Ligand code: HEC
Ligand code: HEC
């Protein structure tokens with residue numbers, strides 16, 4: 079019995095149960111893709127560097143607003159975000175900094191809705207300025 083209890087408490091610590099470990103990325107994409115003194119990792123900047131059209135910067139709610147073109151069923155003008163975003167963050171896992179430096183957790187982008195038992199995508203407002211006419 080003692081052994082089982084010890085195991086349970088170890089699991090509890092590992093899973094963070096009962097402790098107030100805050101989610102470091104509560105809004106998913108925009109919580110991690112930020113501008114710091116050292117680097118500008120905002121999606122607006124990264125996508126601009128990749129030559130993405132300005133449609134991305136007009137998006138308000140990230141990443142769900144991107145679905146306007148990146149339709150989840152793959153029928154939009156661009157591939158679904160799930161296809162693009164999963165491969166970007168998990169390609170070459172031994173070298174991919176999302177995995178090597180950020181732990182590669184699904185929960186960095188997804189949250190669990192306990193009531194429905196469904197995994198959902200976390201969202202947040204864009205963290206860049208966009209002026210109409212730009
Ligand atoms: C916990 C941090 C984190 C979160 C959350 C996150 N990313 Fe990333 N993202 C990264 C890292 C690290 C890289 C660089 C991966 C590599 O080494 O290629 C990256 C790369 C990217 C790139 C490629 C940029 C380039 O220059 O090639 C895009 C686009 C991107 N992420 C979009 C998203 C979107 C959209 C979301 C939300 C659905 C998201 N990311 C969530 C950390 C994160
Ligand atoms: C107005 C339409 C539109 C909107 C809105 C849009 N995109 Fe795109 N995106 C495109 C098109 C078109 C492509 C090119 C697809 C192709 O090459 O087949 C693309 C390509 C991409 C790529 C691949 C780039 C590469 O070089 O590999 C990423 C990543 C991406 N979009 C992320 C996003 C994110 C994140 C958002 C929301 C913040 C967004 N897009 C909003 C139309 C859009």
Ligand code: HEC
Nearest residue numbers: 141142150159160163164167182183184185186187188199
């Ligand atoms: C960097 C961000 C990111 C990470 C990390 C991530 N996902 Fe996703 N995932 C997305 C995005 C964006 C979508 C598309 C959401 C939408 O269509 O609105 C998605 C969609 C999905 C879907 C489809 C949901 C559905 O309704 O069909 C599944 C399943 C999924 N992810 C599983 C995973 C698993 C398992 C992991 C961890 C191994 C993971 N994801 C990690 C960004 C991420």
